[in-house]
Amino acid sequence: MDDLTSSRRRLLVGALAGGVGAAAAGCLGTDSDGDAGDGDGAELRISLSRVDGSLRDRYVHSRDDPPEEWDEAALDAALADESYATQHRKPFFASPDDPAYVLRDGTYYRLGSVVVDEVVETCPVLRLFEVDDEGSGSDDGGESPVDGGEEGDLPQADQRAVHIAHFVARSRGDAGGYPVGLVERGGYAYRAEAARAESALLADGGPDRVMYKDSTYRVEIERERFHEAVYRPIxxxxxxxxxxxxxxxxxxxxxxxxxxxxxxxxxxxxxxEADMEEYAETHPYSDAYVELLRAIDARPFIDGNVRKDAGVRGVEEEMLRYGDDYYERYLRILDEEDN
Structure with a gap:
Protein backbone atom coordinates (compact mmCIF):
# COMPACT_ATOMS: atom_id res chain seq x y z
CA MET A 1 0.00 0.00 0.00
CA ASP A 2 2.97 2.33 0.63
CA ASP A 3 3.96 2.03 -3.04
CA LEU A 4 0.47 3.01 -4.15
CA THR A 5 0.37 5.94 -1.78
CA SER A 6 3.72 7.28 -2.91
CA SER A 7 2.73 6.94 -6.56
CA ARG A 8 -0.45 8.88 -5.98
CA ARG A 9 1.10 11.81 -4.19
CA ARG A 10 3.94 13.84 -5.63
CA LEU A 11 5.24 17.12 -4.31
CA LEU A 12 6.32 19.54 -7.01
CA VAL A 13 8.89 22.03 -5.78
CA GLY A 14 8.35 25.60 -6.89
CA ALA A 15 5.44 27.15 -8.72
CA LEU A 16 3.29 25.22 -11.19
CA ALA A 17 4.95 25.42 -14.65
CA GLY A 18 3.13 27.77 -16.94
CA GLY A 19 0.82 28.97 -14.20
CA VAL A 20 -2.92 29.16 -14.37
CA GLY A 21 -5.15 32.20 -14.71
CA ALA A 22 -5.88 33.86 -11.38
CA ALA A 23 -9.37 33.92 -9.93
CA ALA A 24 -10.90 36.21 -7.37
CA ALA A 25 -10.53 34.82 -3.87
CA GLY A 26 -13.73 33.41 -2.42
CA CYS A 27 -15.80 34.38 -5.46
CA LEU A 28 -18.12 31.39 -5.19
CA GLY A 29 -17.79 29.89 -1.73
CA THR A 30 -19.93 31.05 1.21
CA ASP A 31 -19.28 30.89 4.93
CA SER A 32 -21.86 30.11 7.56
CA ASP A 33 -23.24 33.65 7.31
CA GLY A 34 -23.61 33.41 3.54
CA ASP A 35 -20.66 35.71 2.74
CA ALA A 36 -17.40 34.78 1.04
CA GLY A 37 -14.48 34.29 3.37
CA ASP A 38 -12.34 37.45 3.56
CA GLY A 39 -9.70 36.52 6.09
CA ASP A 40 -6.10 37.72 5.99
CA GLY A 41 -4.35 34.34 6.21
CA ALA A 42 -2.76 32.17 3.55
CA GLU A 43 -4.48 31.96 0.17
CA LEU A 44 -5.21 28.48 -1.13
CA ARG A 45 -5.67 28.04 -4.88
CA ILE A 46 -7.09 24.97 -6.55
CA SER A 47 -7.12 24.15 -10.24
CA LEU A 48 -8.40 21.07 -12.03
CA SER A 49 -7.22 19.74 -15.38
CA ARG A 50 -9.47 17.15 -16.98
CA VAL A 51 -7.72 13.97 -18.16
CA ASP A 52 -8.92 13.08 -21.65
CA GLY A 53 -9.97 9.49 -22.25
CA SER A 54 -9.40 6.48 -20.05
CA LEU A 55 -6.46 5.67 -17.83
CA ARG A 56 -5.64 2.88 -20.26
CA ASP A 57 -5.13 5.51 -22.97
CA ARG A 58 -2.65 7.24 -20.71
CA TYR A 59 -0.69 4.40 -19.14
CA VAL A 60 -0.97 1.32 -21.38
CA HIS A 61 1.05 0.94 -24.57
CA SER A 62 0.33 -1.41 -27.42
CA ARG A 63 2.91 -4.09 -28.15
CA ASP A 64 3.00 -2.75 -31.71
CA ASP A 65 3.64 0.82 -30.56
CA PRO A 66 5.99 0.81 -27.53
CA PRO A 67 7.78 3.98 -26.36
CA GLU A 68 11.06 4.67 -28.13
CA GLU A 69 13.07 4.36 -24.91
CA TRP A 70 11.93 0.79 -24.25
CA ASP A 71 14.24 -2.07 -25.16
CA GLU A 72 12.08 -3.99 -27.65
CA ALA A 73 14.24 -7.09 -27.52
CA ALA A 74 13.73 -7.11 -23.76
CA LEU A 75 9.98 -6.72 -24.30
CA ASP A 76 9.85 -9.67 -26.67
CA ALA A 77 11.90 -11.80 -24.29
CA ALA A 78 9.79 -10.88 -21.25
CA LEU A 79 6.52 -11.64 -23.03
CA ALA A 80 7.90 -14.97 -24.24
CA ASP A 81 9.43 -15.75 -20.82
CA GLU A 82 12.86 -16.08 -22.41
CA SER A 83 16.24 -15.26 -20.93
CA TYR A 84 17.47 -11.73 -21.62
CA ALA A 85 19.43 -9.05 -19.76
CA THR A 86 20.16 -5.36 -20.08
CA GLN A 87 23.14 -3.60 -18.59
CA HIS A 88 23.25 -0.21 -16.84
CA ARG A 89 19.71 0.85 -17.85
CA LYS A 90 16.36 -0.60 -16.91
CA PRO A 91 14.68 -2.06 -20.01
CA PHE A 92 11.37 -0.19 -19.54
CA PHE A 93 12.43 2.59 -17.13
CA ALA A 94 9.76 1.22 -14.79
CA SER A 95 9.74 1.17 -10.99
CA PRO A 96 7.25 0.14 -8.27
CA ASP A 97 6.17 3.78 -8.01
CA ASP A 98 5.96 4.27 -11.76
CA PRO A 99 5.04 0.95 -13.42
CA ALA A 100 4.82 0.35 -17.17
CA TYR A 101 2.05 -1.58 -18.90
CA VAL A 102 1.64 -3.17 -22.32
CA LEU A 103 -1.28 -4.75 -24.16
CA ARG A 104 -0.75 -7.77 -26.41
CA ASP A 105 -3.51 -9.89 -27.95
CA GLY A 106 -6.11 -8.75 -25.42
CA THR A 107 -3.93 -9.40 -22.36
CA TYR A 108 -2.50 -6.64 -20.16
CA TYR A 109 0.98 -7.02 -18.67
CA ARG A 110 2.81 -5.05 -16.02
CA LEU A 111 6.45 -4.59 -16.99
CA GLY A 112 9.44 -4.30 -14.74
CA SER A 113 12.87 -5.72 -14.06
CA VAL A 114 15.05 -7.21 -11.34
CA VAL A 115 18.78 -6.90 -10.77
CA VAL A 116 20.44 -10.26 -11.41
CA ASP A 117 24.13 -9.38 -11.50
CA GLU A 118 26.82 -6.72 -11.44
CA VAL A 119 29.52 -6.21 -14.03
CA VAL A 120 32.55 -3.96 -14.25
CA GLU A 121 33.03 -2.09 -17.50
CA THR A 122 35.73 0.28 -18.67
CA CYS A 123 34.30 3.20 -20.64
CA PRO A 124 35.86 6.34 -22.12
CA VAL A 125 34.72 9.55 -20.45
CA LEU A 126 34.85 12.84 -22.36
CA ARG A 127 35.49 16.02 -20.39
CA LEU A 128 35.80 19.46 -21.91
CA PHE A 129 37.79 22.43 -20.60
CA GLU A 130 37.74 25.94 -21.95
CA VAL A 131 41.14 26.71 -23.41
CA ASP A 132 41.64 29.68 -21.10
CA ASP A 133 40.60 27.77 -17.95
CA GLU A 134 43.19 28.18 -15.23
CA GLY A 135 44.91 24.87 -14.65
CA SER A 136 43.52 23.29 -17.78
CA GLY A 137 46.96 22.84 -19.24
CA SER A 138 45.98 24.53 -22.49
CA ASP A 139 47.92 27.11 -24.40
CA ASP A 140 47.56 29.06 -27.60
CA GLY A 141 49.09 26.34 -29.73
CA GLY A 142 47.56 23.19 -31.10
CA GLU A 143 45.41 22.41 -34.06
CA SER A 144 42.30 24.31 -35.06
CA PRO A 145 39.20 23.14 -33.20
CA VAL A 146 36.60 21.01 -34.95
CA ASP A 147 32.96 22.04 -34.95
CA GLY A 148 31.17 19.96 -32.32
CA GLY A 149 27.69 21.25 -33.16
CA GLU A 150 24.91 19.66 -35.20
CA GLU A 151 26.23 21.23 -38.39
CA GLY A 152 29.80 20.13 -37.72
CA ASP A 153 31.85 17.23 -39.05
CA LEU A 154 31.89 15.04 -35.96
CA PRO A 155 29.84 11.81 -35.95
CA GLN A 156 26.46 11.92 -34.23
CA ALA A 157 27.79 10.00 -31.22
CA ASP A 158 30.43 12.68 -30.65
CA GLN A 159 27.94 15.50 -31.18
CA ARG A 160 25.84 14.12 -28.34
CA ALA A 161 28.92 13.64 -26.17
CA VAL A 162 30.11 17.23 -26.74
CA HIS A 163 26.62 18.61 -26.10
CA ILE A 164 26.43 16.88 -22.71
CA ALA A 165 30.05 17.45 -21.67
CA HIS A 166 29.80 21.16 -22.41
CA PHE A 167 27.20 21.53 -19.63
CA VAL A 168 29.91 20.75 -17.09
CA ALA A 169 32.50 22.98 -18.74
CA ARG A 170 29.98 25.82 -18.81
CA SER A 171 29.05 25.36 -15.16
CA ARG A 172 32.57 25.58 -13.72
CA GLY A 173 32.60 28.59 -11.47
CA ASP A 174 28.87 29.08 -12.03
CA ALA A 175 26.20 28.29 -9.45
CA GLY A 176 23.80 27.13 -12.16
CA GLY A 177 24.93 23.50 -12.11
CA TYR A 178 24.33 20.92 -14.83
CA PRO A 179 21.84 18.10 -15.63
CA VAL A 180 23.01 15.24 -13.42
CA GLY A 181 20.77 12.78 -15.23
CA LEU A 182 22.85 13.17 -18.39
CA VAL A 183 26.29 13.97 -17.02
CA GLU A 184 28.44 11.19 -15.56
CA ARG A 185 31.69 11.73 -13.70
CA GLY A 186 31.93 15.30 -14.81
CA GLY A 187 31.52 14.56 -18.49
CA TYR A 188 30.01 12.11 -20.94
CA ALA A 189 30.58 8.36 -20.72
CA TYR A 190 30.64 6.45 -24.01
CA ARG A 191 28.77 3.38 -22.77
CA ALA A 192 27.43 2.03 -26.07
CA GLU A 193 29.88 -0.03 -28.07
CA ALA A 194 28.45 1.34 -31.31
CA ALA A 195 29.07 4.91 -30.14
CA ARG A 196 32.67 4.08 -29.27
CA ALA A 197 33.23 2.51 -32.68
CA GLU A 198 31.73 5.54 -34.45
CA SER A 199 33.55 8.18 -32.42
CA ALA A 200 36.22 10.40 -33.99
CA LEU A 201 37.17 11.93 -30.65
CA LEU A 202 38.13 8.52 -29.26
CA ALA A 203 40.18 7.49 -32.29
CA ASP A 204 43.98 7.55 -32.22
CA GLY A 205 45.06 11.02 -33.26
CA GLY A 206 41.54 12.36 -32.83
CA PRO A 207 40.84 16.11 -32.44
CA ASP A 208 42.19 17.66 -29.27
CA ARG A 209 39.92 20.71 -29.43
CA VAL A 210 36.29 21.33 -30.27
CA MET A 211 34.26 24.45 -30.87
CA TYR A 212 30.77 24.47 -29.39
CA LYS A 213 28.38 27.42 -28.98
CA ASP A 214 31.10 29.97 -29.72
CA SER A 215 33.48 28.51 -27.13
CA THR A 216 36.64 26.50 -27.72
CA TYR A 217 37.24 23.50 -25.48
CA ARG A 218 40.18 21.23 -24.87
CA VAL A 219 39.28 17.56 -25.20
CA GLU A 220 40.22 15.22 -22.38
CA ILE A 221 39.53 11.49 -22.63
CA GLU A 222 39.92 9.18 -19.63
CA ARG A 223 39.06 5.49 -19.52
CA GLU A 224 37.38 4.69 -16.23
CA ARG A 225 35.82 1.68 -14.51
CA PHE A 226 32.07 1.55 -13.94
CA HIS A 227 30.20 -0.92 -11.76
CA GLU A 228 26.91 -1.56 -13.52
CA ALA A 229 23.74 -3.44 -12.65
CA VAL A 230 22.44 -6.19 -14.92
CA TYR A 231 18.64 -6.30 -15.24
CA ARG A 232 16.32 -9.14 -16.23
CA PRO A 233 13.06 -7.88 -17.77
CA ILE A 234 9.77 -9.11 -16.33
CA GLU A 273 -14.70 27.29 -11.46
CA ALA A 274 -11.50 25.33 -10.74
CA ASP A 275 -12.08 23.29 -13.91
CA MET A 276 -12.45 26.38 -16.07
CA GLU A 277 -9.61 28.45 -14.58
CA GLU A 278 -8.59 28.46 -10.95
CA TYR A 279 -10.37 29.05 -7.66
CA ALA A 280 -8.92 30.70 -4.56
CA GLU A 281 -9.89 31.71 -1.06
CA THR A 282 -8.03 33.29 1.82
CA HIS A 283 -8.08 31.61 5.21
CA PRO A 284 -10.46 31.22 7.06
CA TYR A 285 -12.08 29.35 4.16
CA SER A 286 -15.80 29.18 3.45
CA ASP A 287 -17.88 26.19 4.46
CA ALA A 288 -18.22 25.16 0.82
CA TYR A 289 -14.45 25.26 0.25
CA VAL A 290 -13.78 23.28 3.42
CA GLU A 291 -16.39 20.72 2.35
CA LEU A 292 -14.63 20.25 -0.99
CA LEU A 293 -11.18 20.03 0.58
CA ARG A 294 -12.40 17.29 2.88
CA ALA A 295 -14.04 15.43 0.00
CA ILE A 296 -10.78 15.39 -2.00
CA ASP A 297 -8.78 14.34 1.05
CA ALA A 298 -6.90 17.63 1.29
CA ARG A 299 -7.60 18.10 4.99
CA PRO A 300 -4.11 19.40 5.91
CA PHE A 301 -4.77 22.45 3.73
CA ILE A 302 -7.76 23.46 5.83
CA ASP A 303 -5.42 24.61 8.58
CA GLY A 304 -4.61 28.29 8.19
CA ASN A 305 -1.03 27.71 9.33
CA VAL A 306 -0.61 24.85 6.87
CA ARG A 307 3.01 25.57 5.97
CA LYS A 308 4.11 25.20 9.59
CA ASP A 309 1.71 22.55 10.83
CA ALA A 310 1.37 20.29 7.77
CA GLY A 311 4.73 20.74 6.10
CA VAL A 312 3.19 21.77 2.78
CA ARG A 313 5.60 23.24 0.23
CA GLY A 314 5.13 24.56 -3.28
CA VAL A 315 2.40 22.90 -5.33
CA GLU A 316 0.79 19.58 -4.55
CA GLU A 317 -0.47 17.51 -7.48
CA GLU A 318 -2.73 14.48 -7.39
CA MET A 319 -5.12 12.69 -9.70
CA LEU A 320 -8.71 12.32 -8.55
CA ARG A 321 -12.00 11.05 -9.93
CA TYR A 322 -15.00 13.36 -10.01
CA GLY A 323 -18.10 11.61 -11.23
CA ASP A 324 -17.04 9.63 -14.29
CA ASP A 325 -14.11 11.90 -15.17
CA TYR A 326 -10.48 11.99 -14.05
CA TYR A 327 -8.72 15.22 -13.13
CA GLU A 328 -5.23 16.30 -12.21
CA ARG A 329 -5.76 18.60 -9.27
CA TYR A 330 -3.25 21.19 -8.11
CA LEU A 331 -3.29 22.90 -4.72
CA ARG A 332 -1.05 25.88 -4.11
CA ILE A 333 -0.59 27.90 -0.93
CA LEU A 334 0.38 31.55 -1.26
CA ASP A 335 1.31 33.62 1.78
CA GLU A 336 0.41 37.29 1.90
CA GLU A 337 3.86 38.28 0.61
CA ASP A 338 3.43 35.99 -2.43
CA ASN A 339 0.30 37.79 -3.66
Whole structure:
Protein backbone atom coordinates (compact mmCIF):
# COMPACT_ATOMS: atom_id res chain seq x y z
CA MET A 1 0.00 0.00 0.00
CA ASP A 2 2.97 2.33 0.63
CA ASP A 3 3.96 2.03 -3.04
CA LEU A 4 0.47 3.01 -4.15
CA THR A 5 0.37 5.94 -1.78
CA SER A 6 3.72 7.28 -2.91
CA SER A 7 2.73 6.94 -6.56
CA ARG A 8 -0.45 8.88 -5.98
CA ARG A 9 1.10 11.81 -4.19
CA ARG A 10 3.94 13.84 -5.63
CA LEU A 11 5.24 17.12 -4.31
CA LEU A 12 6.32 19.54 -7.01
CA VAL A 13 8.89 22.03 -5.78
CA GLY A 14 8.35 25.60 -6.89
CA ALA A 15 5.44 27.15 -8.72
CA LEU A 16 3.29 25.22 -11.19
CA ALA A 17 4.95 25.42 -14.65
CA GLY A 18 3.13 27.77 -16.94
CA GLY A 19 0.82 28.97 -14.20
CA VAL A 20 -2.92 29.16 -14.37
CA GLY A 21 -5.15 32.20 -14.71
CA ALA A 22 -5.88 33.86 -11.38
CA ALA A 23 -9.37 33.92 -9.93
CA ALA A 24 -10.90 36.21 -7.37
CA ALA A 25 -10.53 34.82 -3.87
CA GLY A 26 -13.73 33.41 -2.42
CA CYS A 27 -15.80 34.38 -5.46
CA LEU A 28 -18.12 31.39 -5.19
CA GLY A 29 -17.79 29.89 -1.73
CA THR A 30 -19.93 31.05 1.21
CA ASP A 31 -19.28 30.89 4.93
CA SER A 32 -21.86 30.11 7.56
CA ASP A 33 -23.24 33.65 7.31
CA GLY A 34 -23.61 33.41 3.54
CA ASP A 35 -20.66 35.71 2.74
CA ALA A 36 -17.40 34.78 1.04
CA GLY A 37 -14.48 34.29 3.37
CA ASP A 38 -12.34 37.45 3.56
CA GLY A 39 -9.70 36.52 6.09
CA ASP A 40 -6.10 37.72 5.99
CA GLY A 41 -4.35 34.34 6.21
CA ALA A 42 -2.76 32.17 3.55
CA GLU A 43 -4.48 31.96 0.17
CA LEU A 44 -5.21 28.48 -1.13
CA ARG A 45 -5.67 28.04 -4.88
CA ILE A 46 -7.09 24.97 -6.55
CA SER A 47 -7.12 24.15 -10.24
CA LEU A 48 -8.40 21.07 -12.03
CA SER A 49 -7.22 19.74 -15.38
CA ARG A 50 -9.47 17.15 -16.98
CA VAL A 51 -7.72 13.97 -18.16
CA ASP A 52 -8.92 13.08 -21.65
CA GLY A 53 -9.97 9.49 -22.25
CA SER A 54 -9.40 6.48 -20.05
CA LEU A 55 -6.46 5.67 -17.83
CA ARG A 56 -5.64 2.88 -20.26
CA ASP A 57 -5.13 5.51 -22.97
CA ARG A 58 -2.65 7.24 -20.71
CA TYR A 59 -0.69 4.40 -19.14
CA VAL A 60 -0.97 1.32 -21.38
CA HIS A 61 1.05 0.94 -24.57
CA SER A 62 0.33 -1.41 -27.42
CA ARG A 63 2.91 -4.09 -28.15
CA ASP A 64 3.00 -2.75 -31.71
CA ASP A 65 3.64 0.82 -30.56
CA PRO A 66 5.99 0.81 -27.53
CA PRO A 67 7.78 3.98 -26.36
CA GLU A 68 11.06 4.67 -28.13
CA GLU A 69 13.07 4.36 -24.91
CA TRP A 70 11.93 0.79 -24.25
CA ASP A 71 14.24 -2.07 -25.16
CA GLU A 72 12.08 -3.99 -27.65
CA ALA A 73 14.24 -7.09 -27.52
CA ALA A 74 13.73 -7.11 -23.76
CA LEU A 75 9.98 -6.72 -24.30
CA ASP A 76 9.85 -9.67 -26.67
CA ALA A 77 11.90 -11.80 -24.29
CA ALA A 78 9.79 -10.88 -21.25
CA LEU A 79 6.52 -11.64 -23.03
CA ALA A 80 7.90 -14.97 -24.24
CA ASP A 81 9.43 -15.75 -20.82
CA GLU A 82 12.86 -16.08 -22.41
CA SER A 83 16.24 -15.26 -20.93
CA TYR A 84 17.47 -11.73 -21.62
CA ALA A 85 19.43 -9.05 -19.76
CA THR A 86 20.16 -5.36 -20.08
CA GLN A 87 23.14 -3.60 -18.59
CA HIS A 88 23.25 -0.21 -16.84
CA ARG A 89 19.71 0.85 -17.85
CA LYS A 90 16.36 -0.60 -16.91
CA PRO A 91 14.68 -2.06 -20.01
CA PHE A 92 11.37 -0.19 -19.54
CA PHE A 93 12.43 2.59 -17.13
CA ALA A 94 9.76 1.22 -14.79
CA SER A 95 9.74 1.17 -10.99
CA PRO A 96 7.25 0.14 -8.27
CA ASP A 97 6.17 3.78 -8.01
CA ASP A 98 5.96 4.27 -11.76
CA PRO A 99 5.04 0.95 -13.42
CA ALA A 100 4.82 0.35 -17.17
CA TYR A 101 2.05 -1.58 -18.90
CA VAL A 102 1.64 -3.17 -22.32
CA LEU A 103 -1.28 -4.75 -24.16
CA ARG A 104 -0.75 -7.77 -26.41
CA ASP A 105 -3.51 -9.89 -27.95
CA GLY A 106 -6.11 -8.75 -25.42
CA THR A 107 -3.93 -9.40 -22.36
CA TYR A 108 -2.50 -6.64 -20.16
CA TYR A 109 0.98 -7.02 -18.67
CA ARG A 110 2.81 -5.05 -16.02
CA LEU A 111 6.45 -4.59 -16.99
CA GLY A 112 9.44 -4.30 -14.74
CA SER A 113 12.87 -5.72 -14.06
CA VAL A 114 15.05 -7.21 -11.34
CA VAL A 115 18.78 -6.90 -10.77
CA VAL A 116 20.44 -10.26 -11.41
CA ASP A 117 24.13 -9.38 -11.50
CA GLU A 118 26.82 -6.72 -11.44
CA VAL A 119 29.52 -6.21 -14.03
CA VAL A 120 32.55 -3.96 -14.25
CA GLU A 121 33.03 -2.09 -17.50
CA THR A 122 35.73 0.28 -18.67
CA CYS A 123 34.30 3.20 -20.64
CA PRO A 124 35.86 6.34 -22.12
CA VAL A 125 34.72 9.55 -20.45
CA LEU A 126 34.85 12.84 -22.36
CA ARG A 127 35.49 16.02 -20.39
CA LEU A 128 35.80 19.46 -21.91
CA PHE A 129 37.79 22.43 -20.60
CA GLU A 130 37.74 25.94 -21.95
CA VAL A 131 41.14 26.71 -23.41
CA ASP A 132 41.64 29.68 -21.10
CA ASP A 133 40.60 27.77 -17.95
CA GLU A 134 43.19 28.18 -15.23
CA GLY A 135 44.91 24.87 -14.65
CA SER A 136 43.52 23.29 -17.78
CA GLY A 137 46.96 22.84 -19.24
CA SER A 138 45.98 24.53 -22.49
CA ASP A 139 47.92 27.11 -24.40
CA ASP A 140 47.56 29.06 -27.60
CA GLY A 141 49.09 26.34 -29.73
CA GLY A 142 47.56 23.19 -31.10
CA GLU A 143 45.41 22.41 -34.06
CA SER A 144 42.30 24.31 -35.06
CA PRO A 145 39.20 23.14 -33.20
CA VAL A 146 36.60 21.01 -34.95
CA ASP A 147 32.96 22.04 -34.95
CA GLY A 148 31.17 19.96 -32.32
CA GLY A 149 27.69 21.25 -33.16
CA GLU A 150 24.91 19.66 -35.20
CA GLU A 151 26.23 21.23 -38.39
CA GLY A 152 29.80 20.13 -37.72
CA ASP A 153 31.85 17.23 -39.05
CA LEU A 154 31.89 15.04 -35.96
CA PRO A 155 29.84 11.81 -35.95
CA GLN A 156 26.46 11.92 -34.23
CA ALA A 157 27.79 10.00 -31.22
CA ASP A 158 30.43 12.68 -30.65
CA GLN A 159 27.94 15.50 -31.18
CA ARG A 160 25.84 14.12 -28.34
CA ALA A 161 28.92 13.64 -26.17
CA VAL A 162 30.11 17.23 -26.74
CA HIS A 163 26.62 18.61 -26.10
CA ILE A 164 26.43 16.88 -22.71
CA ALA A 165 30.05 17.45 -21.67
CA HIS A 166 29.80 21.16 -22.41
CA PHE A 167 27.20 21.53 -19.63
CA VAL A 168 29.91 20.75 -17.09
CA ALA A 169 32.50 22.98 -18.74
CA ARG A 170 29.98 25.82 -18.81
CA SER A 171 29.05 25.36 -15.16
CA ARG A 172 32.57 25.58 -13.72
CA GLY A 173 32.60 28.59 -11.47
CA ASP A 174 28.87 29.08 -12.03
CA ALA A 175 26.20 28.29 -9.45
CA GLY A 176 23.80 27.13 -12.16
CA GLY A 177 24.93 23.50 -12.11
CA TYR A 178 24.33 20.92 -14.83
CA PRO A 179 21.84 18.10 -15.63
CA VAL A 180 23.01 15.24 -13.42
CA GLY A 181 20.77 12.78 -15.23
CA LEU A 182 22.85 13.17 -18.39
CA VAL A 183 26.29 13.97 -17.02
CA GLU A 184 28.44 11.19 -15.56
CA ARG A 185 31.69 11.73 -13.70
CA GLY A 186 31.93 15.30 -14.81
CA GLY A 187 31.52 14.56 -18.49
CA TYR A 188 30.01 12.11 -20.94
CA ALA A 189 30.58 8.36 -20.72
CA TYR A 190 30.64 6.45 -24.01
CA ARG A 191 28.77 3.38 -22.77
CA ALA A 192 27.43 2.03 -26.07
CA GLU A 193 29.88 -0.03 -28.07
CA ALA A 194 28.45 1.34 -31.31
CA ALA A 195 29.07 4.91 -30.14
CA ARG A 196 32.67 4.08 -29.27
CA ALA A 197 33.23 2.51 -32.68
CA GLU A 198 31.73 5.54 -34.45
CA SER A 199 33.55 8.18 -32.42
CA ALA A 200 36.22 10.40 -33.99
CA LEU A 201 37.17 11.93 -30.65
CA LEU A 202 38.13 8.52 -29.26
CA ALA A 203 40.18 7.49 -32.29
CA ASP A 204 43.98 7.55 -32.22
CA GLY A 205 45.06 11.02 -33.26
CA GLY A 206 41.54 12.36 -32.83
CA PRO A 207 40.84 16.11 -32.44
CA ASP A 208 42.19 17.66 -29.27
CA ARG A 209 39.92 20.71 -29.43
CA VAL A 210 36.29 21.33 -30.27
CA MET A 211 34.26 24.45 -30.87
CA TYR A 212 30.77 24.47 -29.39
CA LYS A 213 28.38 27.42 -28.98
CA ASP A 214 31.10 29.97 -29.72
CA SER A 215 33.48 28.51 -27.13
CA THR A 216 36.64 26.50 -27.72
CA TYR A 217 37.24 23.50 -25.48
CA ARG A 218 40.18 21.23 -24.87
CA VAL A 219 39.28 17.56 -25.20
CA GLU A 220 40.22 15.22 -22.38
CA ILE A 221 39.53 11.49 -22.63
CA GLU A 222 39.92 9.18 -19.63
CA ARG A 223 39.06 5.49 -19.52
CA GLU A 224 37.38 4.69 -16.23
CA ARG A 225 35.82 1.68 -14.51
CA PHE A 226 32.07 1.55 -13.94
CA HIS A 227 30.20 -0.92 -11.76
CA GLU A 228 26.91 -1.56 -13.52
CA ALA A 229 23.74 -3.44 -12.65
CA VAL A 230 22.44 -6.19 -14.92
CA TYR A 231 18.64 -6.30 -15.24
CA ARG A 232 16.32 -9.14 -16.23
CA PRO A 233 13.06 -7.88 -17.77
CA ILE A 234 9.77 -9.11 -16.33
CA UNK A 235 6.24 -9.17 -17.76
CA UNK A 236 3.44 -10.15 -15.37
CA UNK A 237 -0.13 -10.75 -16.54
CA UNK A 238 -2.47 -8.45 -14.61
CA UNK A 239 -5.75 -8.29 -16.57
CA UNK A 240 -7.69 -9.92 -19.39
CA UNK A 241 -10.31 -7.20 -19.86
CA UNK A 242 -10.27 -3.41 -20.32
CA UNK A 243 -12.53 -2.94 -17.30
CA UNK A 244 -10.22 -4.88 -15.00
CA UNK A 245 -7.21 -2.96 -16.29
CA UNK A 246 -8.97 0.36 -15.74
CA UNK A 247 -9.67 -0.65 -12.15
CA UNK A 248 -6.03 -1.58 -11.59
CA UNK A 249 -4.86 1.77 -12.92
CA UNK A 250 -7.45 3.60 -10.85
CA UNK A 251 -6.23 1.86 -7.69
CA UNK A 252 -2.61 2.61 -8.61
CA UNK A 253 -2.72 6.22 -9.78
CA UNK A 254 -5.97 7.83 -8.62
CA UNK A 255 -6.58 9.24 -5.17
CA UNK A 256 -10.04 10.27 -3.94
CA UNK A 257 -13.23 9.49 -5.87
CA UNK A 258 -15.91 12.13 -5.38
CA UNK A 259 -19.59 11.83 -6.37
CA UNK A 260 -20.98 15.25 -7.37
CA UNK A 261 -24.29 14.47 -5.67
CA UNK A 262 -22.45 14.13 -2.35
CA UNK A 263 -21.39 17.78 -2.52
CA UNK A 264 -23.46 20.88 -1.85
CA UNK A 265 -24.40 23.14 -4.75
CA UNK A 266 -21.79 25.71 -3.66
CA UNK A 267 -19.02 23.11 -3.54
CA UNK A 268 -19.98 21.89 -7.02
CA UNK A 269 -19.76 25.46 -8.27
CA UNK A 270 -16.22 25.69 -6.90
CA UNK A 271 -15.33 22.55 -8.86
CA UNK A 272 -16.74 24.12 -12.03
CA GLU A 273 -14.70 27.29 -11.46
CA ALA A 274 -11.50 25.33 -10.74
CA ASP A 275 -12.08 23.29 -13.91
CA MET A 276 -12.45 26.38 -16.07
CA GLU A 277 -9.61 28.45 -14.58
CA GLU A 278 -8.59 28.46 -10.95
CA TYR A 279 -10.37 29.05 -7.66
CA ALA A 280 -8.92 30.70 -4.56
CA GLU A 281 -9.89 31.71 -1.06
CA THR A 282 -8.03 33.29 1.82
CA HIS A 283 -8.08 31.61 5.21
CA PRO A 284 -10.46 31.22 7.06
CA TYR A 285 -12.08 29.35 4.16
CA SER A 286 -15.80 29.18 3.45
CA ASP A 287 -17.88 26.19 4.46
CA ALA A 288 -18.22 25.16 0.82
CA TYR A 289 -14.45 25.26 0.25
CA VAL A 290 -13.78 23.28 3.42
CA GLU A 291 -16.39 20.72 2.35
CA LEU A 292 -14.63 20.25 -0.99
CA LEU A 293 -11.18 20.03 0.58
CA ARG A 294 -12.40 17.29 2.88
CA ALA A 295 -14.04 15.43 0.00
CA ILE A 296 -10.78 15.39 -2.00
CA ASP A 297 -8.78 14.34 1.05
CA ALA A 298 -6.90 17.63 1.29
CA ARG A 299 -7.60 18.10 4.99
CA PRO A 300 -4.11 19.40 5.91
CA PHE A 301 -4.77 22.45 3.73
CA ILE A 302 -7.76 23.46 5.83
CA ASP A 303 -5.42 24.61 8.58
CA GLY A 304 -4.61 28.29 8.19
CA ASN A 305 -1.03 27.71 9.33
CA VAL A 306 -0.61 24.85 6.87
CA ARG A 307 3.01 25.57 5.97
CA LYS A 308 4.11 25.20 9.59
CA ASP A 309 1.71 22.55 10.83
CA ALA A 310 1.37 20.29 7.77
CA GLY A 311 4.73 20.74 6.10
CA VAL A 312 3.19 21.77 2.78
CA ARG A 313 5.60 23.24 0.23
CA GLY A 314 5.13 24.56 -3.28
CA VAL A 315 2.40 22.90 -5.33
CA GLU A 316 0.79 19.58 -4.55
CA GLU A 317 -0.47 17.51 -7.48
CA GLU A 318 -2.73 14.48 -7.39
CA MET A 319 -5.12 12.69 -9.70
CA LEU A 320 -8.71 12.32 -8.55
CA ARG A 321 -12.00 11.05 -9.93
CA TYR A 322 -15.00 13.36 -10.01
CA GLY A 323 -18.10 11.61 -11.23
CA ASP A 324 -17.04 9.63 -14.29
CA ASP A 325 -14.11 11.90 -15.17
CA TYR A 326 -10.48 11.99 -14.05
CA TYR A 327 -8.72 15.22 -13.13
CA GLU A 328 -5.23 16.30 -12.21
CA ARG A 329 -5.76 18.60 -9.27
CA TYR A 330 -3.25 21.19 -8.11
CA LEU A 331 -3.29 22.90 -4.72
CA ARG A 332 -1.05 25.88 -4.11
CA ILE A 333 -0.59 27.90 -0.93
CA LEU A 334 0.38 31.55 -1.26
CA ASP A 335 1.31 33.62 1.78
CA GLU A 336 0.41 37.29 1.90
CA GLU A 337 3.86 38.28 0.61
CA ASP A 338 3.43 35.99 -2.43
CA ASN A 339 0.30 37.79 -3.66
Missing amino acids: AETVAESPERMEGILRATFVGPSVAPDDLSAESRRIVE
